[in-house]
Amino acid sequence: MKISKNIQRSWMAGIMVFSMLVAACSKVPLVPSDKSEEFPFRDNSKVLLILVDGVVGKQIERITTPELDALKPNSIFSFEGSADSVTTDPASIAHIMTGNAVGNTEIRDSSLVPRVPRGELFPSFIKRVKEQKARPFRVVTVTPWETLNKTLFKEADIRISVAGNNNDVVRDSAINRLKTDSADLVIAHFNSANLAGLQEGFTTDAPAYRDALLKIDAYIGALVKAMRGRTKFPEEDWLVIVQSTHGGNGKKYGGFLENERNTFSLYYNARLKSNLVIAPAGVKFGVKLAGSDANAVNASLSDAAAYNVGEKDNFTIEMKMRHVQKGQTANYPAFFSKRANFAGGVVGWVFFQEGAYWQFNAGQTGKGNVQARGANINDGAWHHLTAVIYTNYSTTPFKRFVRVYTDGIFNAQSEITVLGNINSPSPLTLGATLPPNGSMIDMYVNDVRIWNDSLPADIIKQYACTNKIDATHPKYANLIGYWGCAEGEGNRFKNRFSTSPDFVIKNAYKWEPMNSIFTCGKSVPDAPYSKEVFNQIAYWLNVPVAKEWEINGRLWLAQL
Structure with missing residues (x-):
């Protein structure tokens, strides 16, 4: 039977489905489109899997890695992959080895060892590979964690346990096997970056961690060189996988914070x-x-005087929000404000x-209120709300207006000249103003931005469906306040600008995992998950x- 294994695609082309060999097998969603002809698998398909503990994807992206860089022209890779929500060493490596x-x-x-009997239903892929009958598979594992060789690696033909966390010996042992062994699957497991992160922090600002990443890169280069130096290499078809098991945050890991889950993935073939x-x-x-x-x-x-909008200056105020419950309606609750309360004639502004x-x-x-109406926001989806305050000096006297946009689409404009200076002594606030003016809504917020300029409509629309704002934004120099509101821990929504104030969260708050994607009407796949190895x-x-294996990952290897 033939099955496609040619390899090139653009992942953005959409999700498709690929049927594995027999009808009893499950379907694996492909990331890109498939328009190529099928050709037979060869019996010399082999895999080199390099597992690296504690390599944070976003951190290794920050440094030059000559060996990985040399592989990238022929690789599918990502610095934004994700481990499981439990990022301990045992859970993370089991996530990769079992696909669950x-x-x-x-x-x-x-x-x-699984805590409950049902866990035995999800063995390592080494066991799955060894159980298939199409051809015999020889597996070699090299790791500094002896227990791993006795459990998740136990079906391997050759299991090499390296004492003392000596990653140099892991490298040398793997090189020796790549040079001399007929193995179809070679797994080399390194933990030096993890040890350095625990010591000094999982950041390239820490010399020990940076040096450990560079050494990992050198290990990868040495293993690939040994693979290419095999006598029968020209006849073989090698897939090289580099996969970090989990990341780290500060000097720790094990939880569900973004940096703890952030992994690096690379799939290489010539x-x-x-x-x-x-x-x-x-x-x-x-x-x-x-x-x-x-x-x-x-x-x-914490600073009540910050981010006043005055009488004449231009500003743009943006935020993303989502109701906790779809269909929630309310009468007049302020959920983003710089104003003491929402009573008539109180100086300041509110959403x-x-x-x-x-x-x-x-x-x-003494001058009442002026309003500008946006669009519906109670459908349970994330929405991007924008208010642009701008002054028109082409008239005498000048006139000041506010324009509102929902998800980048213009809704309405109102003149606010009559209000004059709307500076408020009250602090910028997310959530209820007290006392409230009507029933409050339950909501989440994200991506709060304040600019000291009136952004044009095309830029508002361009950046409405993202919370990735950096120096490439055409108005980045005018960004004076930015709060991602996604820290995952602590009592603050932190301001990107260290000299500017944070939002302090009050009362019985709780950080919740969200895992929401801004699709904006498009089918967009997330970055690789470590289990998809x-x-x-x-x-x-x-x-x-x-099907009974319950493997629900995607296939990233694309067609030629």
């Missing part, structure tokens, strides 16, 4: 073309802002909800994936 999350494997401690996979914008963590009394969960700046839609409202003592190895070695 810790909720299935129940491998949670250093024994590497016939692949370069494909850097960038994760779509989204929200990984959030705090539910809720309540309308003294116990309300809201967040205010508020009326029914299903949002509005901008500005007020001034299983799918690539099964595909490359022509091993059918049975």
